[in-house]
Amino acid sequence: xxxxxxxxxxxxxxxxxxxxxxxxxxxxxxxxxVRGLENLPREGSYIFAGNHxxxxxxxxxxxxxxxxxxxxxxxxxxxxxxxxWRRFFTKRVGGVIAVxxxxxxxxxxxxxxxxxxxxxxxxxxxxxxxxxxxIETGKILPLKRGIGHFAAxxxxxxxxxxxxxxxxxxxxKRVRMIVGQPIAAQQCGxxxxxxxxxxxxxxxxxxxxxxxxxxPTSPKLFKKFFTQLFTQEERxxxxxx
Numbered sequence: 001x002x003x004x005x006x007x008x009x010x011x012x013x014x015x016x017x018x019x020x021x022x023x024x025x026x027x028x029x030x031x032x033x034v035r036g037l038e039n040l041p042r043e044g045s046y047i048f049a050g051n052h053x054x055x056x057x058x059x060x061x062x063x064x065x066x067x068x069x070x071x072x073x074x075x076x077x078x079x080x081x082x083x084x085w086r087r088f089f090t091k092r093v094g095g096v097i098a099v100x101x102x103x104x105x106x107x108x109x110x111x112x113x114x115x116x117x118x119x120x121x122x123x124x125x126x127x128x129x130x131x132x133x134x135i136e137t138g139k140i141l142p143l144k145r146g147i148g149h150f151a152a153x154x155x156x157x158x159x160x161x162x163x164x165x166x167x168x169x170x171x172x173k174r175v176r177m178i179v180g181q182p183i184a185a186q187q188c189g190x191x192x193x194x195x196x197x198x199x200x201x202x203x204x205x206x207x208x209x210x211x212x213x214x215x216p217t218s219p220k221l222f223k224k225f226f227t228q229l230f231t232q233e234e235r236x237x238x239x240x241x
Contacts (some may be wrong), residue, residue, distance in 0.1 A: 008122030009045075009069040015095070016067055023063035026056075029226070031172055034064045036179030036207065040159060045069065045118040046182065047151055049200050050161035051140045051208060052127035055230040057163045060177045061125050062095075071125040072097055072117045074110055079232060107146070111153070118154045126150070128200060132232045136167035138210040139240035140201065148197035155187030158196060160203030165212045169226035180207040 011019075026032065040046075048061060048071060058073055065071060077098040080090045090096050097113045099106045114124055128147035129140055151158050160180040165173060180203045186192050 008120035148193035162208035170220040170223035
């Protein structure tokens with residue numbers, strides 16, 4: 001007899017309180033615009049898939065989307081454990097599927113955990129480019145095939161989401177999150193999985209705006225601080241073509 005799955009849909013009180021506090025803080029620091037929340041499914045699990053510019057993208061998902069069903073992110077273990085504030089946040093709030101990228105069975109571990117989350121009513125938050133863009137160009141990197149396989153294996157819809165203005169940050173900068181039309185659920189094989197990956201890329205591109213114009217003479221208070229605070233890793237990243 002199988003043990004019942006945890007209720008991955010439910011948000012803990014700790015998460016709800018921190019979500020409100022962090023949301024209030026971020027909305028005070030930046031000019032946040034959100035569109036398309038009505039496109040999020042009202043019932044059932046789904047995959048929330050977006051382009052990736054910085055660590056703040058996942059925070060925007062968490063504070064702007066409904067608290068329930070709860071969003072769980074796949075992330076490299078080293079990205080959620082450094083610096084120390086990320087380790088603290090992850091430990092207190094949860095919602096992270098940490099993967100050891102150097103281990104040979106990392107993908108298999110992720111597949112198992114993703115299945116549990118989706119079957120238990122949760123939402124998978126994923127950045128299927130598999131990396132962070134080096135600069136913001138209004139384009140995306142090629143998507144990893146895992147996004148299509150996760151959707152096809154679990155028979156859940158994919159909701160594309162686009163982020164703009166989050167690569168470089170300063171006080172009161174305008175940042176945007178735009179949610180696109182859901183891609184219908186299909187539970188099939190490899191060919192459909194690859195099709196879903198292509199459809200996800202098309203869905204993100206459909207709502208991805210060009211980088212916001214920047215007035216070179218306008219003040220950019222605390223630019224270095226905020227940009228470095230939300231930078232993923234101190235290493236080179238690819239530039240979308």
